[in-house]
Amino acid sequence: MASASVHPDAILKELGKLWIDLGKQDAETGVLRACAMTFIVVAAEEDDPQVFGETVAELTHENPSRVIVLRICCPGEKRLESRVYAQCWKPFGRRQQICSEIVEISASPEHFAEVPQIVLGLTVPDLPIVLWSRSSDFTNYANVAELLTLADKVIVDSARFGDPEEGLRYVQELMIGGINIADLSWTRLTSWRESVAQVFEHAGRPALQKVRITYYKKSPSVSGRYLAAWFRQSIPGLDVVLEPAPGTTRRSIFMEAPGLEASVEVEGSVALLTVNGLLRQSAVPDRTDAALLRDELAILGQDVTFRKVLESAT
Amino acid sequence: MQPATHPAANPFIDAQRFERRAPPCTVVIFGANGDLTKRKLMPALYRLAYERRIPPNFAVLGNSRTQMDDETFRAKMCEDVKKFLEDSPFDQQLWDNFARGLYYLAGDLADHGFYQQMSAKLDHIAQAHQTGGNALFYLSIQPSYYQTVIEGLGSANLQQADKAWRRVIIEKPFGHDRDSARQLDAAIHKVFPEKRVYRIDHYLGKETVQNILAFRFGNGIFEPLWNRRYISAVQITGAESIGVEGRGSYYQEAGALRDMIQNHLLQVMATIGMEPPPAFEADTVRDERAKFLRSLRILKPEQVPLFAVAGQYGQAKLGAEEVPGFRQEPGVGTDSQTDTYAAVTFYVDNWRWARVPFYIRTGKRMPKRITDIAIQFNSAPHSVFSQNGDGEGRPNLLIIRIQPDEGISLRFLSKYPGSGMHLRPVSMDFNYGSSFGARTPTAYETLLLDAMIDDATLYTRQDMVDASWAAVQPILDDWKNRKFDFPNYAAGSWGPKASDEMLHRQGHEWRVP
Numbered sequence: 013m014a015s016a017s018v019h020p021d022a023i024l025k026e027l028g029k030l031w032i033d034l035g036k037q038d039a040e041t042g043v044l045r046a047c048a049m050t051f052i053v054v055a056a057e058e059d060d061p062q063v064f065g066e067t068v069a070e071l072t073h074e075n076p077s078r079v080i081v082l083r084i085c086c087p088g089e090k091r092l093e094s095r096v097y098a099q100c101w102k103p104f105g106r107r108q109q110i111c112s113e114i115v116e117i118s119a120s121p122e123h124f125a126e127v128p129q130i131v132l133g134l135t136v137p138d139l140p141i142v143l144w145s146r147s148s149d150f151t152n153y154a155n156v157a158e159l160l161t162l163a164d165k166v167i168v169d170s171a172r173f174g175d176p177e178e179g180l181r182y183v184q185e186l187m188i189g190g191i192n193i194a195d196l197s198w199t200r201l202t203s204w205r206e207s208v209a210q211v212f213e214h215a216g217r218p219a220l221q222k223v224r225i226t227y228y229k230k231s232p233s234v235s236g237r238y239l240a241a242w243f244r245q246s247i248p249g250l251d252v253v254l255e256p257a258p259g260t261t262r263r264s265i266f267m268e269a270p271g272l273e274a275s276v277e278v279e280g281s282v283a284l285l286t287v288n289g290l291l292r293q294s295a296v297p298d299r300t301d302a303a304l305l306r307d308e309l310a311i312l313g314q315d316v317t318f319r320k321v322l323e324s325a326t
Numbered sequence: 327m328q329p330a331t332h333p334a335a336n337p338f339i340d341a342q343r344f345e346r347r348a349p350p351c352t353v354v355i356f357g358a359n360g361d362l363t364k365r366k367l368m369p370a371l372y373r374l375a376y377e378r379r380i381p382p383n384f385a386v387l388g389n390s391r392t393q394m395d396d397e398t399f400r401a402k403m404c405e406d407v408k409k410f411l412e413d414s415p416f417d418q419q420l421w422d423n424f425a426r427g428l429y430y431l432a433g434d435l436a437d438h439g440f441y442q443q444m445s446a447k448l449d450h451i452a453q454a455h456q457t458g459g460n461a462l463f464y465l466s467i468q469p470s471y472y473q474t475v476i477e478g479l480g481s482a483n484l485q486q487a488d489k490a491w492r493r494v495i496i497e498k499p500f501g502h503d504r505d506s507a508r509q510l511d512a513a514i515h516k517v518f519p520e521k522r523v524y525r526i527d528h529y530l531g532k533e534t535v536q537n538i539l540a541f542r543f544g545n546g547i548f549e550p551l552w553n554r555r556y557i558s559a560v561q562i563t564g565a566e567s568i569g570v571e572g573r574g575s576y577y578q579e580a581g582a583l584r585d586m587i588q589n590h591l592l593q594v595m596a597t598i599g600m601e602p603p604p605a606f607e608a609d610t611v612r613d614e615r616a617k618f619l620r621s622l623r624i625l626k627p628e629q630v631p632l633f634a635v636a637g638q639y640g641q642a643k644l645g646a647e648e649v650p651g652f653r654q655e656p657g658v659g660t661d662s663q664t665d666t667y668a669a670v671t672f673y674v675d676n677w678r679w680a681r682v683p684f685y686i687r688t689g690k691r692m693p694k695r696i697t698d699i700a701i702q703f704n705s706a707p708h709s710v711f712s713q714n715g716d717g718e719g720r721p722n723l724l725i726i727r728i729q730p731d732e733g734i735s736l737r738f739l740s741k742y743p744g745s746g747m748h749l750r751p752v753s754m755d756f757n758y759g760s761s762f763g764a765r766t767p768t769a770y771e772t773l774l775l776d777a778m779i780d781d782a783t784l785y786t787r788q789d790m791v792d793a794s795w796a797a798v799q800p801i802l803d804d805w806k807n808r809k810f811d812f813p814n815y816a817a818g819s820w821g822p823k824a825s826d827e828m829l830h831r832q833g834h835e836w837r838v839p
Binding site for chain 1: 343757761762
């Protein structure tokens with residue numbers, strides 16, 4: 013049973029009132045209540061509410077949703093509370109505002125076990141459910157499995173784990189548990205992978221023999237491990253090596269084939285693509301969480317490539 | 327370790343994730359000083375650059391008769407893009423990078439020497455921008471020059487290049503009638519094979535027209551209903567609220583039937599009526615569209631007055647504004663017989679659509695600008711609520727709105743609240759704008775990118791064009807030999823009375839969109 017203080021029915025009633033009030037405020041054109049999915053967002057304890065709110069606002073422009081924000085807060089206290097509000101925006105050249113509704117539920121760890129049940133009563137019927145967890149210990153709480161299995165897609169970020177091996181294991185376990193999982197560490201690789209595909213194409217699709225991927229931290233990141241697994245998946249039998257490159261912050265991929273030496277290197281926000289000495293430079297701005305999530309929300313089904321990579325990544 | 331073998335396809339491509347991006351190339355625009363270039367083409371190319379869909383090694387070579395240098399052309403394009411860019415911010419830094427790839431070459435299209443100069447300039451651009459010699463020729467010029475340009479390109483051997491691709495995009499109209507369309511095709515095919523000819527019909531590039539395919543072939547519930555057993559009629563409306571807007575002399579030669587129905591609306595109709603293709607690929611989709619268009623019943627001369635209506639708007643007062651009639655428009659003859667309105671009943675002779683009328687209408691100076699498709703289903707077979715139901719008898723309608731207010735609605739009957747059993751029509755709505763906040767690309771963005779990456783799915787093929795001309799040719803022939811009592815509808819109305827009568831004879835009536 014949901015807690016008496018925070019009950020789905022009461023929240024839904026509040027939402028109803030919110031929309032009536034919004035309609036009155038903008039009586040001339042009204043506002044458009046838009047919703048294409050339920051988007052459950054689990055905030056990390058250290059998240060700055062303002063920055064986090066901006067990310068959610070940015071996402072709802074392209075993906076109007078009922079957003080349910082879950083905050084784990086105030087350890088030691090007995091707290092479970094909720095509030096509702098709308099996130100509105102006005103499309104370019106239009107007079108009517110489009111609004112998404114946001115339900116924020118804050119619970120202390122002692123009460124968090126009640127939250128999944130509340131969320132189950134708040135999902136929008138028959139529309140996709142996506143869960144994005146920024147918290148690395150979210151899955152340790154009681155009853156969370158219900159939410160994970162309910163979601164059509166669960167998005168996590170293994171880069172938030174201090175130890176890459178732990179991060180990779182976390183994602184792999186979710187996949188083994190039958191979850192349609194996405195990892196932002198994989199999403200960040202899209203521009204790298206596109207560059208590799210481009211270089212390979214422009215070099216005339218050579219018979220690659222060896223690929224070296226460098227890393228500059230103590231051990232390869234989860235992204236680096238994914239990249240290596242992706243090369244092996246793409247060309248079976250290919251010799252792929254992950255090797256340390258101390259003293260630099262440059263991340264590099266070197267590809268070798270008869271008559272070809274090609275590389276993709278990124279330092280800061282500059283990418284250098286080299287094919288047999290010919291150099292091309294392009295900008296690769298750091299992608300925000302909102303930009304990465306936008307990519308993930310565009311694919312609600314299985315990402316077959318990622319699944320294979322995740323299965324074989326070590 | 328065994329060395330990897332040389333792969334036939336790029337194994338690193340991830341179609342699910344990677345954005346579709348154009349390869350290095352030059353887009354050559356004939357008619358670069360024209361309206362289409364400034365309003366649509368250049369804003370679309372800039373937007374593709376903004377979205378990083380075109381690579382750094384990309385260039386545009388503009389041409390027209392007007393003398394100007396590259397810098398003047400760049401400045402002019404900059405002004406045009408700022409003015410006509412839709413739903414997008416203008417980024418000066420991005421423009422500066424993009425503009426470095428803009429070039430201009432003035433020249434007379436009939437002069438073969440000009441194409442030699444173009445060849446030299448293209449070589450220079452290929453060197454400077456590493457485009458690999460790939461080129462896409464865009465004919466945004468008067469149709470009467472199509473053949474001249476194609477022959478000119480052939481004379482300088484510009485239609486082919488070593489280790490590079492060359493393609494051509496042709497704007498509608500593709501001919502003035504079936505014979506001239508066939509002549510044009512023959513002239514094109516002397517230089518470019520059909521596979522490298524892209525006939526653009528921008529309606530097919532609209533997101534909402536593409537969504538018809540998603541709606542029909544991505545869902546299971548509609549297909550069982552999508553045939554003569556459950557559908558009584560289909561209405562397609564392409565209405566414009568404006569008049570000819572200074573294009574009177576052009577429009578006088580074209581008319582509504584040629585300008586809208588022969589191309590845009592018949593392509594929309596084919597999208598509604600075609601069979602499911604085995605895959606979403608250029609030839610499979612176009613095969614089905616072509617098959618549908620070939621199934622259109624060709625009217626006999628004596629049937630034309632019964633199944634086609636021509637109209638021309640007369641002057642009217644719309645609110646406080648006096649609106650001129652078509653014959654009062656600049657460049658239009660005072661006894662013009664041009665149709666500014668056309669309505670046609672088409673039948674499709676195949677198993678799916680036998681005896682289902684497809685009513686298509688289009689017109690200038692209609693009450694509003696709207697393009698939509700209404701699928702009218704059969705009424706309920708027995709009237710259970712006949713004694714009370716004031717809404718009963720209204721058929722279910724599925725309305726696909728192409729523009730504006732893009733979306734889909736289903737109209738059905740519902741009980742009016744209260745103690746009696748009164749029925750009222752209600753609407754269940756899907757609105758594109760509120761379900762997907764992402765900006766939708768313009769039709770020209772979609773189609774230009776498609777041509778650059780060699781995806782012809784949304785382009786019309788020769789056999790499709792020929793089949794649609796075949797369907798309208800008897801009407802053109804009949805109208806050419808008749809003297810209409812024009813004007814026969816007032817500006818701001820939904821067209822001539824004869825059009826309503828055409829539907830009444832079939833037991834239907836035009837809906838008011």
